[in-house]
Amino acid sequence: xxxxxxxxxxxxxxxxxxxxxxxxxxxxxxxxxxxxxxxxxxxxxxxxxxxxxxxxxxxxxxxxxxxxxxxxxxxxxxxxxxxxxxxxxxxxxxxxxxxxxxxxxxxxxxxxxxxxxxxx
Amino acid sequence: xxxxxxxxxxxxxxxxxxxxxxxxxxxxxxxxxxxxxxxxxxxxxxxxxxxxxxxxxxxxxxxxxxxxxxxxxxxxxxxxxxxxxxxxxxxxxxxxxxxxxxxxxxx
Numbered sequence: 001x002x003x004x005x006x007x008x009x010x011x012x013x014x015x016x017x018x019x020x021x022x023x024x025x026x027x028x029x030x031x032x033x034x035x036x037x038x039x040x041x042x043x044x045x046x047x048x049x050x051x052x053x054x055x056x057x058x059x060x061x062x063x064x065x066x067x068x069x070x071x072x073x074x075x076x077x078x079x080x081x082x083x084x085x086x087x088x089x090x091x092x093x094x095x096x097x098x099x100x101x102x103x104x105x106x107x108x109x110x111x112x113x114x115x116x117x118x119x120x
Numbered sequence: 121x122x123x124x125x126x127x128x129x130x131x132x133x134x135x136x137x138x139x140x141x142x143x144x145x146x147x148x149x150x151x152x153x154x155x156x157x158x159x160x161x162x163x164x165x166x167x168x169x170x171x172x173x174x175x176x177x178x179x180x181x182x183x184x185x186x187x188x189x190x191x192x193x194x195x196x197x198x199x200x201x202x203x204x205x206x207x208x209x210x211x212x213x214x215x216x217x218x219x220x221x222x223x224x225x226x227x
Contacts, residue, residue, distance in 0.1 A: 035216075037164075037218075044207060044218060044219070044220045044221045045156075045158075045164065045207050045209075045218040045221075046218065047209070047215055047216040047217060047218060049215075059214065059215075060215075061215035061216075062121070062215060063215075095163055095164070097163075097164075100166070100169065104169055104170070104211070105152075105211035105216060106154040106166055106169040106209065106211060107154075107156075107164070107166060107209075108166045108175060108176070110163035110164055110165070111163065112163055113163055
């Protein structure tokens, strides 16, 4: 079965680091871009960035450049999103999603989301 | 950055009626626009890409149209499971961006 399985909910304090994961299965991990999307409570979707797992090429939205790091481990078909120092404003649900094609930069397969809560 | 403005913010429709949602881009994006549905507590689901191409498994009552800066998602006859949020997304420019969403609620 083709699926993206994300890691579980996290509760962290401001200033702490965090790395959440998105494990893929059922398709060739290195042949399709993986993106990350943020959704704050009661709000809309925000595109954060993408990674090509084949060579770990990444592209970020300017809003998230320098704030997070997107990475991938080809050996276990898993993509990651990480923070070095969390802020309360990072509290949100984070989705990973598979891009449909090279030129069709839309997302046809989504993880269930990882809720991140940052609170002192 | 391309700004996508969706209207209306909330659309009240009776089951069986037609719903028309709009997405306007701040600059031309050709036909590089997608639509997603998000039900409460669920991840988004791709409905339409390329402005008018239906994604796999999407019912025929969902259709998209438009090019340049004006786009429309039409749901021909609303079913109970269609009451949800809908987002447009452009992929013509970097960074990719989403509209702020339209909530389709039961009238």
